[in-house]
Amino acid sequence: MTQQSSGFGPDLVEVFGPSQQDGGPELIQLLTPEGERVHHPEFDRDFSAEELRGFYRDMVLTRRIDTEATALQRHGELGIWAQLLGQEAAQIGAGRALRPQDYVFPTYREHGVAWCKGVDPLRLLGLFRGVDQGGWEPDAHNFALYTIVIGAQTLHATGYAMGMQRDGVVGTGDPDRDAAVIAHFGDGASSQGDVNEAFIFAASYNAPVVFFCQNNQWAISEPIERQTRIPLYQRALGFGFPGVRVDGNDVLATYAVTQAALQRARDGQGPTFVEAYTYRMGAHTTTDDPTRYRLSDDVESWKLKDPIARLEVYLRRNGLVENDFLATIQAEADELGHTLREGCKAMPDPAPLSMFDHVYAEMTPELQAQRDGFATYLESFEGSAAGGHH
Structure with a gap:
């Protein structure tokens, strides 16, 4: 097997330097909001029609999980729900870049990553319904339990990654053996001490961990410009490892960048910070009212960058899908919605x-x-x- 380039060369600072700000021209992107395929010198790759259709299916079904869970909460069937609307590409791209032996440490919003790792969505609903304390077996999916304490999972991930080093499953050259860890968190969590401590340990011990930050612009009601004076991905250089910013609404670019970062970790080259630049189109949770602190114009402008719509435009434009395929996915989403509604209501009290x-x-x-x-x-x-x- 020919090993792909990690995409992180010696010219790291030049490629991902200070010009890559505010989602600007150096943002790593392979699919524009208009559905146009573009190329990047470091992270380009070919995608088969099957892969592209798979990404589309994953994002549509993940969005359906989110909308059904939100509706269930509104009907009193869930105590709360953390929405991911608009962040489907960031989660599916990262989730599909994983190998079976890779381990995920999520927050409480990684419903799409859980889907990619085979966690039954009903188990997620059980947590938010209050009848399941996290009863799925993490090692069955290599997917840790949801973490409510903001940023704590980055320390868990770093410690687990250091354990992988000692278990001899990093840098062996065996693609079926070498493993990495990915820790998911948001822009708000990046301000937590736990996250920065995780960066220090990961850098010091060259731990095989990818820090995947979904920068959705809001730490509940606190905008990103009040949290940092520089783009988040640039913080990584201060700790001694590379940071990159990817269009988090572009599932192709997110996949390519995360795949490269994970491979770098598996090869024993240490941690990487991936900032997926996206937007939380919904509320922080179902207890939140975002109209109190953000402008509707901002939401409308980000709707034009919808991750599902841009991929559908590309698929249609290039003759990669027909209406029958789209109808089939919609029918599958409807069936999933029915399963979630009925399954949630049927959950017994513990x-x-x-x-x-x-x-x-x-x-x-x-x-x-x-x-x-x-x-x-x-x-x-x-x-x-x-x-x-x-």
Whole structure:
């Protein structure tokens, strides 16, 4: 197998230097908002028709998961939901660049990455419904549990990546063995101490980790210009590893850049910071009202850069899809929506005592005492059995 260039050469600063600001002319892009295929000297690659149709399908179905979950929350079936509207390309591009042995550390919004790693969307809904404490087996998908503490997963990812080094699965030259870690976080999280500490450890130990920042312009209600004086990707150079900015609404470019960064990590060349420049077209979560702090004109301008629409234009223009294909995807999305609605409503409430079952591999005395005390409390209700419902 011929090894592809990582795309990160010695002229890194020249290629990704200070001119690459504000989504400007040096933004890494392979598909324009108008659906025109363009080329990049460092990150260009060919995509088969099957790959392109696969990206389209993934993004459409991921958006449907998001819209159905939002509707379920509005109907009182979920306590809250973190929307990803507009960020589908950033997530699908990054998710499809992974190999099976690569490990993902998400935040709470990586529904598209979870889809790519084979996590059942209903498991995601269970978290936000409050009936599942993260019960999927992470190692079954190489996808860690959702992280609510802002930025904490970057430290988890770095530690896991350092463990991979010690397990001898980095830099061996075996494509089926060498592995990398990717940590997802947002622009707001980049201001957290945990994230910067993760950068220090990853750089110091040359850890095989990709820091993937979805810069959606808003840390809840705080705009990006109040968080940083320079483009986020340039921060990486201060820690001693490369940073790049990619059009996060371009699934092709996101895939190519993430693939190169992951391969660099697998080869033992250390961490990379990928800033996916995108926009949160929806709310931060379903408890948020973005009309209170941002202009509708900004949202409308970003709608013209919609990641799904631009790929559909390209597919149609080049005769790579027909109406039958698009109709089939829409029917699949409708079926997925039905499955999510019915599956969510059918989720049973957990037995109260089950919250103690999977905290530690072995029950600690302190936890056992808490469990016993709660069991006694439950038994105090007439007709209640320990662990049952009341």
